[in-house]
Amino acid sequence: MNLFKELVKKYGLGMILSAATLDGYRRQVINDRNNNVLEEINKQRNELSSERRAAYDKAIENMSQNDKNKSAMLRYNDAAEEHKQTVEKYNSNPTEYTKNEMTKAHTKLDESFEEIKKLDISEILSSLYNKYDEYLSSLTPDKIVCLFNIIIDGLLFSSFFSVLSIMLSDNIISKIAFLEKYPKILNLLKLRNNINKKVSKIYLLMHFNIIIFGILGNIWMFFI
Numbered sequence: 083m084n085l086f087k088e089l090v091k092k093y094g095l096g097m098i099l100s101a102a103t104l105d106g107y108r109r110q111v112i113n114d115r116n117n118n119v120l121e122e123i124n125k126q127r128n129e130l131s132s133e134r135r136a137a138y139d140k141a142i143e144n145m146s147q148n149d150k151n152k153s154a155m156l157r158y159n160d161a162a163e164e165h166k167q168t169v170e171k172y173n174s175n176p177t178e179y180t181k182n183e184m185t186k187a188h189t190k191l192d193e194s195f196e197e198i199k200k201l202d203i204s205e206i207l208s209s210l211y212n213k214y215d216e217y218l219s220s221l222t223p224d225k226i227v228c229l230f231n232i233i234i235d236g237l238l239f240s241s242f243f244s245v246l247s248i249m250l251s252d253n254i255i256s257k258i259a260f261l262e263k264y265p266k267i268l269n270l271l272k273l274r275n276n277i278n279k280k281v282s283k284i285y286l287l288m289h290f291n292i293i294i295f296g297i298l299g300n301i302w303m304f305f306i
Contacts, residue, residue: 160194161187164187164190165187168183168187234292234295234299241285241288241289245282245286
């Protein structure tokens with residue numbers, strides 16, 4: 083109620099009511115559009131064979147599930163942003179009102195997080211894959227190749243420096259003179275270095291696989 087009074091004082095009652103009306107109209111338009119899409123799918127479904135009818139049922143189910151996932155993630159993002167703002171307000175003006183608002187925002191954020199935890203992990207991965215697929219579909223073939231090369235080069239760069247740091251660790255340890263006064267620490271570092279050398283073989287194998295994968299991927303992209 084206090085927040086509403088502050089908004090009225092700042093923007094005026096007419097502006098607040100206009101904004102609320104426009105927001106309600108926007109939500110109604112979005113709902114009508116979604117309902118029209120589902121109605122069109124149902125209409126076409128009724129005119130098809132049983133096999134294609136099952137395919138449309140699956141499409142409707144996926145659409146509903148995707149909407150559910152998107153809504154849950156959107157609510158969590160909104161709750162996180164609201165929580166951040168209330169914390170900033172409390173830090174700048176630590177009153178009882180801002181403290182209560184921060185507590186409410188924290189509770190809302192926890193509820194949104196619990197809602198996300200209840201989602202099936204496969205549904206979340208499917209949603210992320212669909213977004214990734216949509217993003218790739220929006221790119222030209224040249225940009226797809228560039229993106230693929232950037233990812234591969236980034237992995238190669240990371241792997242290269244990991245192996246290089248392991249190879250140079252012996253020289254670094256030997257040049258730190260004061261470690262000779264602490265043999266236990268020196269032995270521990272040498273043991274760690276020996277383990278890293280064994281791990282470096284795995285890194286080299288990963289490095290090799292990434293190079294092969296990059297070459298094959300670029301060849302495939304060249305001929306599609």
